[in-house]
Amino acid sequence: MKQIKLDSIQSLFKALSATRTLYLPVDTPAGADFKKYEDGVLWSGALNPNRSAKDFFFPQTENMVDFKVEGKTIEIIEPTRPDEDFVVFGVRACDARSFELLDKVFLCDPVDTYYQNRREHGVIVTVCCNKPAETCFCTNFGIDPTAPGGDVACWQDDDTLYLQANTKAGEALLNSVADVLAEADDSAADSVKETVKAIMAKLPIQNLDLSAFTEDNLLNLFGSEQWKKLSEACLGCGTCTFVCPTCQCYDIKDFDTGHGIKRFRCWDSCMYSEFTRCAHGNPRLSQVERFRQRFMHKLVYFPANNNGDFSCVGCGRCLAKCPISMNIVKVIKALGGANK
Amino acid sequence: MQVEKKEFKPTIVAFCCNWCSYAGADLSGTNRLNYPANVKIIRVPCSCRVNPMFVLRAFQRGADGVIICGCHPGDCHYTTGNYYARRRMTLLFSMLDFLGIERDRTRLEWVSAAEGAKFAATMNDFVETVTKLGENKRLEDLRCKKQ
Amino acid sequence: MQEAMIKRAKELLTDGTVNRVLGWQKGGVAYDATPAVFDSAEALEQGFVYDDFTAANLSKYLVKETKNEGKVLVFLKPCDTYSLNQLTKEHRVNRDNVYVIGVGCDGKADVEKLRAQGMDGILGITAEGDNFVVETLYGNKTVAKADVLAERCVVCKSRKLMTYDEILGEDGEVIDSNRFDMVEQLENMTSDQRYAFWQNELSRCIRCNACRNVCPACTCEKCVFDNVNSGVANTAAADSFEEKLFHVIRAFHVAGRCTDCGECSRVCPQGIPLHLLNRKFIKDINELYGEYQAGEDTDSRGPLTNFTYDDCEPSIVHERGVE
Numbered sequence: 001m002k003q004i005k006l007d008s009i010q011s012l013f014k015a016l017s018a019t020r021t022l023y024l025p026v027d028t029p030a031g032a033d034f035k036k037y038e039d040g041v042l043w044s045g046a047l048n049p050n051r052s053a054k055d056f057f058f059p060q061t062e063n064m065v066d067f068k069v070e071g072k073t074i075e076i077i078e079p080t081r082p083d084e085d086f087v088v089f090g091v092r093a094c095d096a097r098s099f100e101l102l103d104k105v106f107l108c109d110p111v112d113t114y115y116q117n118r119r120e121h122g123v124i125v126t127v128c129c130n131k132p133a134e135t136c137f138c139t140n141f142g143i144d145p146t147a148p149g150g151d152v153a154c155w156q157d158d159d160t161l162y163l164q165a166n167t168k169a170g171e172a173l174l175n176s177v178a179d180v181l182a183e184a185d186d187s188a189a190d191s192v193k194e195t196v197k198a199i200m201a202k203l204p205i206q207n208l209d210l211s212a213f214t215e216d217n218l219l220n221l222f223g224s225e226q227w228k229k230l231s232e233a234c235l236g237c238g239t240c241t242f243v244c245p246t247c248q249c250y251d252i253k254d255f256d257t258g259h260g261i262k263r264f265r266c267w268d269s270c271m272y273s274e275f276t277r278c279a280h281g282n283p284r285l286s287q288v289e290r291f292r293q294r295f296m297h298k299l300v301y302f303p304a305n306n307n308g309d310f311s312c313v314g315c316g317r318c319l320a321k322c323p324i325s326m327n328i329v330k331v332i333k334a335l336g337g338a339n340k
Numbered sequence: 341m342q343v344e345k346k347e348f349k350p351t352i353v354a355f356c357c358n359w360c361s362y363a364g365a366d367l368s369g370t371n372r373l374n375y376p377a378n379v380k381i382i383r384v385p386c387s388c389r390v391n392p393m394f395v396l397r398a399f400q401r402g403a404d405g406v407i408i409c410g411c412h413p414g415d416c417h418y419t420t421g422n423y424y425a426r427r428r429m430t431l432l433f434s435m436l437d438f439l440g441i442e443r444d445r446t447r448l449e450w451v452s453a454a455e456g457a458k459f460a461a462t463m464n465d466f467v468e469t470v471t472k473l474g475e476n477k478r479l480e481d482l483r484c485k486k487q
Numbered sequence: 488m489q490e491a492m493i494k495r496a497k498e499l500l501t502d503g504t505v506n507r508v509l510g511w512q513k514g515g516v517a518y519d520a521t522p523a524v525f526d527s528a529e530a531l532e533q534g535f536v537y538d539d540f541t542a543a544n545l546s547k548y549l550v551k552e553t554k555n556e557g558k559v560l561v562f563l564k565p566c567d568t569y570s571l572n573q574l575t576k577e578h579r580v581n582r583d584n585v586y587v588i589g590v591g592c593d594g595k596a597d598v599e600k601l602r603a604q605g606m607d608g609i610l611g612i613t614a615e616g617d618n619f620v621v622e623t624l625y626g627n628k629t630v631a632k633a634d635v636l637a638e639r640c641v642v643c644k645s646r647k648l649m650t651y652d653e654i655l656g657e658d659g660e661v662i663d664s665n666r667f668d669m670v671e672q673l674e675n676m677t678s679d680q681r682y683a684f685w686q687n688e689l690s691r692c693i694r695c696n697a698c699r700n701v702c703p704a705c706t707c708e709k710c711v712f713d714n715v716n717s718g719v720a721n722t723a724a725a726d727s728f729e730e731k732l733f734h735v736i737r738a739f740h741v742a743g744r745c746t747d748c749g750e751c752s753r754v755c756p757q758g759i760p761l762h763l764l765n766r767k768f769i770k771d772i773n774e775l776y777g778e779y780q781a782g783e784d785t786d787s788r789g790p791l792t793n794f795t796y797d798d799c800e801p802s803i804v805h806e807r808g809v810e
Contacts, residue, residue, distance in 0.1 A: 029758070030691065030757060030758025030759070031758060033691075047607070050756065050757060050758075051693070060693065060723045061723050061724070061725045131607050131608065131625070132608065132624070133607055133608050133609075133624075134516055134608050134609050134610055134623075134624065135516075199608075199624055202624055203608075203624070204515065204516070204610060205515065229523075232522075232523060232524060233521050233522040233523060233548070235697065235700040235701055236696075236700055237695050237696045237697035237699075237700040237701070237754075238693075238694070238695040238696055238697075238722070239695040239697045239754075239756045241695075242693045242694075242695045242756075243693075243695075243756055251722055253721070253725075255725065264725055266721065266722050266723035266725060267722060267723050268722045269695075269722065272696075272713070272722065273713055274713055274715060274720070277715070319519070321756040323543070323697050323700075323701050323753070323754035324521050324522055324543060325514055325518075325519035325520060325521050326521050327519075329515060330514070330515065330521070333515070
């Protein structure tokens with residue numbers, strides 16, 4: 001394990017950004033946001049930025065291919081793939097798990113080469129949460145915030161940051177900045193872990209009953225009378241899907257530039273009326289069906305196809321951001337456990 | 341070798357009402373009055389047909405300035421259309437100004453079917469104003485720029 | 488207040504005046520109530536909540552609710568009653584199908600402001616006089632209500648109920664508020680500064696459409712931004728132009744109809760001050776066409792569906808501009 005004093009953390013950021021681009025959470029008047037590190041930029045102490053870290057690997061819009069039309073010929077122009085190496089610092093355990101879930105979607109056959117390319121160029125440095133919020137419920141999904149994933153994991157106490165490599169890429173990263181780091185005892189971060197574990201035990205939504213969300217129970221859940229009530233107030237906006245670290249639906253569109261075509265993809269939301277529009281019409285005509293789809297996908301369909309892994313990491317962003325405060329926890333409470 | 345700097349010629353979109361301003365543009369043509377060729381006229385049934393979206397999308401698609409021309413107040417073919425247009429465009433132009441878009445890129449003028457000379461003079465003046473401002477950068481869509 | 492509301496709602500359900508109640512369903516934490524319809528006394532007793540955090544403007548739900556059979560009881564704050572009037576004027580809500588209980592209001596709290604004051608891990612909030620006692624994972628804290636008032640309530644324009652069938656609590660007065668201060672500040676900047684300001688704000692937009700969907704003035708059956716044939720439908724801004732396009736058109740479409748209820752800024756997950764765009768239109772309308780408050784009545788002509796022969800010309804934008 002390595003360590004660095006927090007008052008000299010800028011030297012770590014300088015060293016990290018010397019050879020690669022460094023992104024880290026930065027405080028803004030509207031909450032924390034991942035920003036590019038430049039001299040003097042300060043690391044935010046916020047628990048989680050407004051937007052999740054999935055943006056680094058799956059940006060909201062991404063060019064896929066350009067077409068140039070001249071006379072009767074169509075020239076196909078492949079966009080240049082980003083090839084900058086980058087580090088994302090300050091990712092929490094929940095967001096770090098979201099990458100594993102996104103990998104299952106994008107890196108299975110056929111591989112999404114756009115996503116793969118970004119994954120190969122990025123190194124993730126996670127930091128143990130030291131002030132979990134009431135909206136946190138990651139432990140329900142087997143995530144231990146005191147042992148965050150990513151390539152390098154960090155723990156922070158009052159004056160020191162402890163760093164430990166989880167992967168080869170993480171080791172290489174730590175070696176490249178070895179100059180600014182000091183050695184630390186492997187148990188140096190134990191007291192931090194204990195403190196955080198004690199707080200985690202007091203969180204209000206740590207023991208959700210997920211036992212009802214099984215493949216066998218699919219039809220019961222799908223046909224549940226509760227969806228109507230749960231979705232009643234849903235505005236049909238895309239806030240929950242866009243702040244979610246695991247939502248990965250997108251739409252591919254062609255934009256006519258007047259002198260060619262740009263084919264790009266952009267995030268889409270199952271909460272939107274046009275999400276399922278296709279040649280024959282639209283199979284999900286009301287918000288009840290759209291709402292049901294989102295939660296059935298996260299809690300039933302996805303686990304059924306991925307060894308039981310739920311497509312939620314409990315980061316709590318949708319709890320904090322939903323305009324009408326309807327969220328996955330309320331859905332789990334209504335449909336899970338005793339209600340199955 | 342000295343490369344000659346290309347002179348900036350703005351693209352101007354002019355929404356002209358069918359009954360007055362379009363006829364005014366026609367008249368300025370038949371009178372052989374000059375106005376710059378970079379003014380692209382789009383004929384609309386009435387100045388109040390111009391939706392704010394038209395103005396914004398003209399900028400998106402490469403316009404450096406947008407001008408709306410209609411019948412003089414009181415002369416609207418549909419009696420009152422231009423009065424509504426006047427309020428709408430006032431608020432729209434004010435909003436664009438509020439967003440920091442140069443206010444000289446937008447204009448509204450009343451041009452009657454008999455005012456061929458006014459049409460040419462208005463266009464000359466508007467093109468000159470926009471030329472001074474230079475390329476539209478603040479309301480551009482980078483995807484639509486020709487590389 | 489909550490007890491009085493439940494009591495009155497139960498009476499109206501029992502005597503058959505209404506067959507359901509639109510209010511708020513209690514959430515898991517102190518601040519996360521969800522708008523909900525209650526159809527029985529038991530449901531009301533179990534879940535109905537009304538407190539300093541039930542901030543949603545319920546009037547938009549009436550567009551859907553009044554299409555159903557029977558009368559619905561709704562609890563509206565003063566600012567919500569403006570929205571209801573406007574919706575009635577536009578024939579989007581059938582006023583005959585609504586029984587409005589106007590609820591006196593002295594401002595709602597914003598949980599984000601609590602968080603901004605360092606109150607992380609909120610477990611419970613209790614109102615005690617002019618203060619909130621906030622129980623958090625990291626200890627109990629007391630904060631003055633006035634310090635965590637939602638921004639829109641700080642500059643509240645009116646505590647007067649515009650339409651109601653009966654009142655609970657006390658009706659207030661129209662307030663001479665300073666809600667246009669920020670707009671004025673922006674107007675006095677140079678256009679470069681304004682551009683930089685909005686570029687920074689709007690670039691954060693994730694196009695979740697929450698501002699549009701929550702807006703009581705946005706009630707089109709099909710929005711142009713959802714219409715794939717319009718050429719502007721997109722689920723994300725692929726160019727910074729599209730951010731401006733969306734927000735200018737959104738604000739323009741509600742110009743003259745926006746009651747300034749502030750829901751757009753309340754729901755924005757990215758904290759963009761969208762109400763400033765709407766307020767700019769309101770301020771312009773007031774200055775150029777005479778004072779107008781949307782939702783004050785149900786029969787006057789809106790400023791954009793009206794005109795006078797001697798309205799100013801658009802060139803006024805140049806004349807009064809700074810710089």
